[in-house]
Structure formats: C-alpha cells, structure tokens
Amino acid sequence: MTRTEINDIIVNEIKKVLENDTVELNAETVIQDIPEWDSLNNVDLEMTLETECGIDFEVGEFEELKTLADMIDTVKKKVN
Amino acid sequence: MSFKFWNKFFLITAFSFFILTAAFNFTVNPYGLFNHHFFSDFIVIKKHTVSERMQIFYTTIHKDPQNIMMGTSRIGMLSPADVTKYLGGTTSNMAMAGSNIEEQSQYLLYMIKNHSVKNIVWSMDFCSFNPDLPNDGDFTYDRLDSGTYLNRDRKIALMGFQASKNSFLTLYDNFKASDKEKEEYKRVLDDEDGEFQKHMQNTVLTKKEIDDYTAWQIENYPKKFLVVRTFDQPHSIDPNLKKMQTVIDACKKKNINLVIYTSPVSKDFLQLYKDLGLEKTFKYWKKGLADITAYTDFCYLNDITKNPYNFLDATHLHSKYSALLFARIFNDPSVKGPKDFGKYINKK
Amino acid sequence: MLFNSNEFIFLFLPIAFALYFFLNAKVSILAGKVWIILASLFFYSWWNINYLPLIVLSILVNFFISQALMKEPKAKKSYLLLGLAFNIGLLGYFKYMDFFIKNFNWGFGTDVPLLHLALPLAISFYTLQQIAYLVDSYGGLVKEKNFLDYTIFVTFFPQLIAGPIVHHKEMMPQFASLENKIINHKNIATGIFIFSIGLFKKVVIADSFAKWANLGYANVDVLNLIEAWATSLSYTFQLYFDFSGYTDMAIGAALLFNIKLPQNFNSPYKATGLIDFWNRWHMTLTRFITTYIYKPFLKSLGKISFEKAMIATIFTMFIAGLWHGAAWTFVIFGILHGLAIAVNHYWKRSKIGMPHWLAWFITFNFLNFSFIIFRAENMDTALSMFKTMFAGEIVLYEKFGAYLGFLTQYGIEFGDVFQHIKGQAQTVAYILLAFIIVLAMKNSTYFKDHFTSSKYTLAATLIMFIVAVSMASKFTEFLYFNF
Structure with a gap:
C-alpha cells in the first residue's frame, strides 16, 4: 500500500462520516480539531482502516495518533 | 517581574498576613480557647462566640473542676453551687443543650481520661436516648479523642475572617463597657456561687407564659427530640444504654464517683410520651437504667411534676427546686419540700 | 487531608x-x-x-x-x-x-x-x-x-x-x-496561581452553594417551587466548582513538582449538546471510557453500524454511571446520559439546525435535571424534587406583595421565599454570578496557559488565596430545618 492510497482511504472516510465534501484536509490536520468530529466518527475511521488495510489497532493505540500523517505512518508500518 | 520575585512576594505577603491575623486573634482570644491572661483586666466581655458547645468545653477544661454536671438543658438550668455543697471542691455545669447520649458520653469519656475529675453528676433525659435524635452539627464521632476537633478549634479561633471579626467586635465591646459592667460580667462568668442560677431562681414567669412555653414544646418536641421512627420499639435504645455503660465502666476503672438521676418533666410531658406511643420504651428505659446503675428517679408523676407551674415549661424544672433535687439525691433531710419527689432505685 | x-x-x-x-x-x-x-x-x-x-x-x-x-x-x-x-x-x-x-x-x-x-x-x-x-x-x-x-x-x-x-x-x-x-520558578508561580483559583472555586463558590443544596435536599418535602429550582441549580454549580476547583488544585500542586496533569474540564456548562458536554466535563474519564470500554465493546459487536454504536454508547454510559457510585440513581443517571448522547447523534445525522442558544438551553436543563438524580439519595427524593420544580407552591418575595397582591387569587403566596434553604438575596446573586462565570468567562486552563508574572496576576492570586484560606477557617454548623 502506498501512502497516497492510505491517505485516500482516510480522507474519503472522514468526508463520508461527516457527510461533508468541503472539509479541508492535509497531512498536518489534527483529527480532533476537525469541526463536528466526535468519538463515534473516530471509531468509524479506526474500523474502516482495520478492514480496508487488513490491520489491527491495539486498545488505545489509535487515540495516540493526532494528525493524518501520524495515521498514515502507523498504518504503513503495520501493513508491511 | 521575574517569576522568582513573583513567588517570593507571594509567599512573604501571604504568610505575614496569616501570622499577623493569628497573633491578633490569639491575643484577643474571643472564644476563650486559649488559657492565657493577656490584657485580662481589659478584655473581659466576650460575647461573640460561635459555638455554645465549644465554649462550655473550654471553660470547663480551663477550670479543671473536681465535679462535673452533665446532661441536657434540664440539668443546665440547675446550680453547680448545690452540687458543690455536697461534694466539695469546684463544680462545672457541662450540660449540652439538646444533646444525645452519644455526645454526652464522648465529652464525659474525654474528661475522665484527660482531667482529674472526682465526681460526675449525670442527668438522664428520656429524649437523649432517642436513636433518631441527630447529633449536634458540631459533632463528629472521634472529635475529642483523635485531636482533630481540638486542632480545628484552634484553626477557627486563630485564622480566618470569622475569628478576626469576632476579635474586633470583642475589642469594641470592651472599649465601650464601663468598669462596673465588666465587674458584673466577670462575677456571673466565674459563677463560683451559681450566679446565673441565682438569677434564674429569681425568675418569675406568669402562668400564661408557662402555659405558652409548654404548649410550644408539646407541639414541637415530637418533630425532633421525640421524633418516632424506631423510638417506639423499646430495644431501639439499647445502643444508647450500651454507650452509657462504657462511661460507667470508665468511671469504675478510675474510681470516679458517678451519680445518676432522671430529670423530672411535668405531667403534660409524661402524657406526651403516652400519646406518642412511647410508653413501652419509657418503661423499658427505666428498667434498662436500673440494670446498669443505681439512680434517683424523678421522672414520674409525683408531688413536684404534678404541678406544671413548678416548671419553666414542660421539661425544665424551675431552678428554685435545684437545691431540693440535689438534697434528695444526696440524702440531705435539712432541705424541706414535698415528700414524694425522688425515689432511689437500686436493683441490688 | x-x-x-x-x-x-x-x-x-x-x-x-x-x-x-x-x-x-x-x-x-x-x-x-x-x-x-x-x-x-x-x-x-x-x-x-x-x-x-x-x-x-x-x-x-x-x-x-x-x-x-x-x-x-x-x-x-x-x-x-x-x-x-x-x-x-x-x-x-x-x-x-x-x-x-x-x-x-x-x-x-x-x-x-x-x-x-x-x-x-x-x-x-x-x-x-x-x-x-x-x-x-x-x-x-x-x-x-x-x-x-x-x-x-x-x-x-x-x-x-x-x-x-x-x-x-x-x-x-x-x-x-x-x-x-x-x-522551575515559572512552574511554581503558575502552580500557585492555578492552585489559588481552585481553592477559591472550592471554598468561596462551591461551599456557599453546598450550604443551600444540602439544606434543600434534606428538606425536599417542604420546599416551594423557587426553592426547588434554587436547590437544583445550587447543586449543579456546586458540583462543577467543587470538582473543577479540586482539579485545578491538583494541577497546581503537581506543577510545583514540574509535573503537568491533563486538562479535566473545558467550560462544560457552555456545552451545546451532550456529546459536546462529555468532551468538556471530566475529560480524562471520557477519554478512559471511550478508549477502554466504548471502542473495544463496539468492535466486539462486529461490523460497525450506527445502531450498534448507539447501543455501545448507552452501555458505556451505564458503566460510567455505575462507576460514580453503587446505587440505582447512578445507574439511571448513566443510562439517561447514554440516551441523551444517542439522541444527540441522531439529531446530528438528521442535519436539522438549531439555534445556538436553544441547544445550550436544552443541554443545560437536561444536565440540571440529571444532576438531581445524581445527588438525590433515592429516586423518590429525585421525583419529589421534579414535582416541586413544576407543580410546587409558588412563594414570592414578600415586598412584592404590595404590587402583585392580586396574584394571591392564583394560589401564589408572599413571604420568606428561601426560608427552608436559609437563603437570601445572596442566593439569587450567587446563582446569577455563577451563570456569568461559567458562560462568559475563560476557564482556568486558559488562564494557566496565558500566565505571566505581572503585578495583576500577583494581586489576583494573593486575594484569591488569602480570601479562600480565611473563609475556610470558620466555624460552620450544620443547620437542621426544624429548630
């Protein structure tokens, strides 16, 4: 999996759960700072990444990831 | 400014403030907590206290009396001089208004443990045995034996706006008062010959006033002192009898002479016990007392309790009978009065 | 200690x-x-x-x-x-x-x-x-x-x-x-500052409200309508100022040792929804239950769906309620909050708008009601409080009687409004001030992050510290209603 692929999964999922196509996202976006973002959305994203990328997050691991870049790094490490 | 300077300034200012406050309150000593006599000729009048219990407690321990009177306000109205007459030495009336047995026991145990008490006169009041009579708000179970209460007393007497305010008011009172007023205040305060009780003995209430006070008590006592939740079940008073037993045991161990009697109440109040369905508990109470101690019983229909005007209200015996009551307890035939007043109960 | x-x-x-x-x-x-x-x-x-x-x-x-x-x-x-x-x-x-x-x-x-x-x-x-x-x-x-x-x-x-x-x-x-x-002198100064804020919140604000709240809950049966509202609001404010004050003191004390504790409150009564509220109130508890209860539970349910997420939410809040204490009132408190969060999620999905003030009003009232269940010894007390808040006897300040005397025909009385909770005009003033503090003011985390060593912070800290310590050292007697 490339970084772009992972990035696309994340961005699409965020737009989907928020039902909002106009939200601005880049690698440095802090996920908790996205308006309207809540813990339910967070689990959604976590589980989507788990199924789409075939990985597992440990309890508490996903919460530690603040920015999109953090997420991409961690997912990348787990996939390989 | 630097953080270091900020910190220093804060610490020095705050602590000087507290130390000055404490020194001021210690000197004026508005609650009489500290046993010192700074400016004792000038600062005589101390009216701004916060807790009656606290005041009674510290007055007593500073006096370090040989005899203690304990109970509720029923004994509070009686004269220490009448007790001193029979027991000698000095006597303090440590009565705590509206107290229950738990509280009375705590204070007695403290005095037994920490002071050289020789005699205790303990007045039994049926209401004090009510398991649903709440403790005074100032009461915590271990307040005297753990020392936390005493520390708290020192804290509230030294620090804080409340103590400072009362110190200022006390100073103001003493600036204003004449020497004569101070003399008079001192005489009542020392109470060596029962000054307060003498004053009470001279109190004359009209029959109307006594009737009104009586009616008020009959109406209001069932809301607190005689509230019936479990009180109508005789065994509900067992824990309180047990607490009494611990005091009796402690006295025995220290060779302290413990004199117990039941406080008289007027016939209307005896009737109230019946009306509230407390008769069974009342009988059980008397029997229970007899099981653990010898005592003089005044709390029954007799020559004094029959007449409501021998009382200030339904429950407080007029102080003019103080001498008679103690004469009966201590078997002194020289004090004359009605024949049927006081029965010595001794199971053995 | x-x-x-x-x-x-x-x-x-x-x-x-x-x-x-x-x-x-x-x-x-x-x-x-x-x-x-x-x-x-x-x-x-x-x-x-x-x-x-x-x-x-x-x-x-x-x-x-x-x-x-x-x-x-x-x-x-x-x-x-x-x-x-x-x-x-x-x-x-x-x-x-x-x-x-x-x-x-x-x-x-x-x-x-x-x-x-x-x-x-x-x-x-x-x-x-x-x-x-x-x-x-x-x-x-x-x-x-x-x-x-x-x-x-x-x-x-x-x-x-x-x-x-x-x-x-x-x-x-x-x-x-x-x-x-x-x-570290900066940490010490900041620590003292934040500790003083917490001490002031606890001693001066929370303890004043506690007096009225305790009396109110001890005498639920005799309260009038206004007293019931004053009691419930007093408790709602007591809880916040007490808990957040305590947290501020903890954060302040830890800072003296150069240790930074996490933020626990972020102006929770400004919340405009229950999801918002739990992201602002006892934040470290929310963080814990989300990570260690909500997520594992939701994941264990298999493929995620909105309904499953709502079930997980209610379950998690049920546990959170029980964590607060072993009593049915806490269980009900937790489940109610779980349900309210679910409603909040449904509403969010529906994309129907709501004016900001209305969202706040609904949220705050829900909180105020739920804290009654949280505080009451049992459900009977809580229900009796609800009843009085809506159908209790109305007593108004006696001096209004001169102008509004005609209201007596509607069963409204004039007298000592706050007699059962021993309150006065002060009670009303405190409640109004508390609203201003929780709604209009920045919270202590903001003050902590923007702390400087100026004469203003020095004076403010000294005043808060001295006043709080001096007010804590007083004789307080529990007041019983009857006598």
Whole structure:
C-alpha cells in the first residue's frame, strides 16, 4: 500500500462520516480539531482502516495518533 | 517581574498576613480557647462566640473542676453551687443543650481520661436516648479523642475572617463597657456561687407564659427530640444504654464517683410520651437504667411534676427546686419540700 | 487531608516540595522518587491507614502481572485476564458487593446480610489507571517499565484521590525526565496561581452553594417551587466548582513538582449538546471510557453500524454511571446520559439546525435535571424534587406583595421565599454570578496557559488565596430545618 492510497482511504472516510465534501484536509490536520468530529466518527475511521488495510489497532493505540500523517505512518508500518 | 520575585512576594505577603491575623486573634482570644491572661483586666466581655458547645468545653477544661454536671438543658438550668455543697471542691455545669447520649458520653469519656475529675453528676433525659435524635452539627464521632476537633478549634479561633471579626467586635465591646459592667460580667462568668442560677431562681414567669412555653414544646418536641421512627420499639435504645455503660465502666476503672438521676418533666410531658406511643420504651428505659446503675428517679408523676407551674415549661424544672433535687439525691433531710419527689432505685 | 485544609496547604505541601527538590539536588534522583512515594502514601493514609495495604497490594500485583505479561508473550492473554479479574474483583468487592447483595435480597426475597464495607479511598481512580496500564502492556504499547516511576504514576498525591485520571504514557516519561528534577520558578508561580483559583472555586463558590443544596435536599418535602429550582441549580454549580476547583488544585500542586496533569474540564456548562458536554466535563474519564470500554465493546459487536454504536454508547454510559457510585440513581443517571448522547447523534445525522442558544438551553436543563438524580439519595427524593420544580407552591418575595397582591387569587403566596434553604438575596446573586462565570468567562486552563508574572496576576492570586484560606477557617454548623 502506498501512502497516497492510505491517505485516500482516510480522507474519503472522514468526508463520508461527516457527510461533508468541503472539509479541508492535509497531512498536518489534527483529527480532533476537525469541526463536528466526535468519538463515534473516530471509531468509524479506526474500523474502516482495520478492514480496508487488513490491520489491527491495539486498545488505545489509535487515540495516540493526532494528525493524518501520524495515521498514515502507523498504518504503513503495520501493513508491511 | 521575574517569576522568582513573583513567588517570593507571594509567599512573604501571604504568610505575614496569616501570622499577623493569628497573633491578633490569639491575643484577643474571643472564644476563650486559649488559657492565657493577656490584657485580662481589659478584655473581659466576650460575647461573640460561635459555638455554645465549644465554649462550655473550654471553660470547663480551663477550670479543671473536681465535679462535673452533665446532661441536657434540664440539668443546665440547675446550680453547680448545690452540687458543690455536697461534694466539695469546684463544680462545672457541662450540660449540652439538646444533646444525645452519644455526645454526652464522648465529652464525659474525654474528661475522665484527660482531667482529674472526682465526681460526675449525670442527668438522664428520656429524649437523649432517642436513636433518631441527630447529633449536634458540631459533632463528629472521634472529635475529642483523635485531636482533630481540638486542632480545628484552634484553626477557627486563630485564622480566618470569622475569628478576626469576632476579635474586633470583642475589642469594641470592651472599649465601650464601663468598669462596673465588666465587674458584673466577670462575677456571673466565674459563677463560683451559681450566679446565673441565682438569677434564674429569681425568675418569675406568669402562668400564661408557662402555659405558652409548654404548649410550644408539646407541639414541637415530637418533630425532633421525640421524633418516632424506631423510638417506639423499646430495644431501639439499647445502643444508647450500651454507650452509657462504657462511661460507667470508665468511671469504675478510675474510681470516679458517678451519680445518676432522671430529670423530672411535668405531667403534660409524661402524657406526651403516652400519646406518642412511647410508653413501652419509657418503661423499658427505666428498667434498662436500673440494670446498669443505681439512680434517683424523678421522672414520674409525683408531688413536684404534678404541678406544671413548678416548671419553666414542660421539661425544665424551675431552678428554685435545684437545691431540693440535689438534697434528695444526696440524702440531705435539712432541705424541706414535698415528700414524694425522688425515689432511689437500686436493683441490688 | 483535603487540598483545602490548612494541614495540606501549610504543612504537607511545603514540606513535600522542599524535601523533594533538596533530595534531588543534594542526594540523588532515586531519593527524590522514594520521598515522593512515601509522601504520597502518607497523604493517602491520613484519612485511614487501614486502606494503605490495599493500595500497595494493588500496585505490586498490577506491576508484576504486567511485567510477566510482557516477558512471556505466549501466556499474555491469561495474564491479562488474571489482572483484569484482580482489579475488577477488588473494585467489585469493595464498591459493589453490598449493592449486589441488596438487589439480590430484593429480587429473591432472601436475607443475606450486608458486608458494610467502607469504600477504600480513591480505589475507583487507581484501579482505572492500572487497568489502562495492564491493557496497554498487553497491546505492546508500554515502553516505560521502571517500578518507581510506575508507583509514582499511581500514587502521586495531587491526582491520587480524585483525578484527573492520568494515563501512564503522559505521566511516566515526566517522572523519568531529568529536566523535571530542577526547581522551575515559572512552574511554581503558575502552580500557585492555578492552585489559588481552585481553592477559591472550592471554598468561596462551591461551599456557599453546598450550604443551600444540602439544606434543600434534606428538606425536599417542604420546599416551594423557587426553592426547588434554587436547590437544583445550587447543586449543579456546586458540583462543577467543587470538582473543577479540586482539579485545578491538583494541577497546581503537581506543577510545583514540574509535573503537568491533563486538562479535566473545558467550560462544560457552555456545552451545546451532550456529546459536546462529555468532551468538556471530566475529560480524562471520557477519554478512559471511550478508549477502554466504548471502542473495544463496539468492535466486539462486529461490523460497525450506527445502531450498534448507539447501543455501545448507552452501555458505556451505564458503566460510567455505575462507576460514580453503587446505587440505582447512578445507574439511571448513566443510562439517561447514554440516551441523551444517542439522541444527540441522531439529531446530528438528521442535519436539522438549531439555534445556538436553544441547544445550550436544552443541554443545560437536561444536565440540571440529571444532576438531581445524581445527588438525590433515592429516586423518590429525585421525583419529589421534579414535582416541586413544576407543580410546587409558588412563594414570592414578600415586598412584592404590595404590587402583585392580586396574584394571591392564583394560589401564589408572599413571604420568606428561601426560608427552608436559609437563603437570601445572596442566593439569587450567587446563582446569577455563577451563570456569568461559567458562560462568559475563560476557564482556568486558559488562564494557566496565558500566565505571566505581572503585578495583576500577583494581586489576583494573593486575594484569591488569602480570601479562600480565611473563609475556610470558620466555624460552620450544620443547620437542621426544624429548630
């Protein structure tokens, strides 16, 4: 999996759960700072990444990831 | 400014403030907590206290009396001089208004443990045995034996706006008062010959006033002192009898002479016990007392309790009978009065 | 020893602080660590020394299980289960056994005697923190394995009794860091400042409200309508100022030791929804239950769906309610909040707008009502309070009688409005001021982050500190209604 692929999964999922196509996202976006973002959305994203990328997050691991870049790094490490 | 300077300034200012406050309150000593006599000729009048219990407690321990009177306000109205007459030495009336047995026991145990008490006169009041009579708000179970209460007393007497305010008011009172007023205040305060009780003995209430006070008590006592939740079940008073037993045991161990009697109440109040369905508990109470101690019983229909005007209200015996009551307890035939007043109960 | 007691402020804290940095500078880092553990255990034992063995046992067992778990990856699941059983068993036994027996007796008509165990202080807090450590050890997320740092993480006195619920990842590196062993004047000043804010909140604001709230809840049956509202609002404000004040004091005390505790409150009464509220109120608890209960539970349900997420939310809040105390009122409180969060999610999905003020109004009132259930001794008291708030007798200030006398024909009386809660005009003023503080003012975290050493902060800190200490040192008598 490339970084772009992972990035696309994340961005699409965020737009989907928020039902909002106009939200601005880049690698440095802090996920908790996205308006309207809540813990339910967070689990959604976590589980989507788990199924789409075939990985597992440990309890508490996903919460530690603040920015999109953090997420991409961690997912990348787990996939390989 | 630097953080270091900020910190220093804060610490020095705050602590000087507290130390000055404490020194001021210690000197004026508005609650009489500290046993010192700074400016004792000038600062005589101390009216701004916060807790009656606290005041009674510290007055007593500073006096370090040989005899203690304990109970509720029923004994509070009686004269220490009448007790001193029979027991000698000095006597303090440590009565705590509206107290229950738990509280009375705590204070007695403290005095037994920490002071050289020789005699205790303990007045039994049926209401004090009510398991649903709440403790005074100032009461915590271990307040005297753990020392936390005493520390708290020192804290509230030294620090804080409340103590400072009362110190200022006390100073103001003493600036204003004449020497004569101070003399008079001192005489009542020392109470060596029962000054307060003498004053009470001279109190004359009209029959109307006594009737009104009586009616008020009959109406209001069932809301607190005689509230019936479990009180109508005789065994509900067992824990309180047990607490009494611990005091009796402690006295025995220290060779302290413990004199117990039941406080008289007027016939209307005896009737109230019946009306509230407390008769069974009342009988059980008397029997229970007899099981653990010898005592003089005044709390029954007799020559004094029959007449409501021998009382200030339904429950407080007029102080003019103080001498008679103690004469009966201590078997002194020289004090004359009605024949049927006081029965010595001794199971053995 | 409460943070607002003179023993803590004038003796324990200065001594703990001075000796800690003295040992770090003159003896060794190790001595400093041992000292802070001893001081914390002393602080803990001040209440009741009988619980000291329990916390020590809990620390030892948890630390050794987590070590064993990391050393033997093959058996790690058994170790995790063992550890969870130990923690939940301990908490269950001390906190929930009597509640369970009571309900069992009620359900089956039996008469099993209650154990009457006193709840060991702080057990709810230190158990949660250690469960997190254990689960993270299992997940391979634990890097710090130093026993002393672990013990400080659990026992560090500023957060030991009532949180914030700290996470080992944010704490243990701080205890290990050498930089933090040197006195830092900025942290001390900031710590004193934030501690003074907390002390003021607790002593001056929360304790004033407590007086009215306690009297109101003690006399629920006789309150009039306005008193009932004053009582419930008093409690709502008492709870916030008390808890956030306590947290501020914890954060302040920890800062003296160069330790940064996590933020626990972010102006929660400004919330415009229940999801928003739980992201602002007792944030470290929310963080814990989201990570360690909500997510694992939701994941265990298989493929995620909105309905499943709502079930998980309600379940999680049910647990959170029960965590607050072993009583049905807390269970109901938790479930109500769970339901309200679910409603909030549905509403969010529906994309129907709502004016900001209305959202706030609904949220605040829901909170105020739910805190009645939280505070009341039983549901009867809570229901009777609700009833009075809507159908109680209306008594207005007696001087209004001159102008509004005609209202008496509608059953409205004039008299001493707040007689049963011994309140006065002051009560109204306090409630209005409290609204202004929680709605219009920045919170203490903001003040902490923007702290500078100016004469203004110095004056404000001195005033808050002196006033709070002076007001705490007074004789307060419990007031009974009847006499």
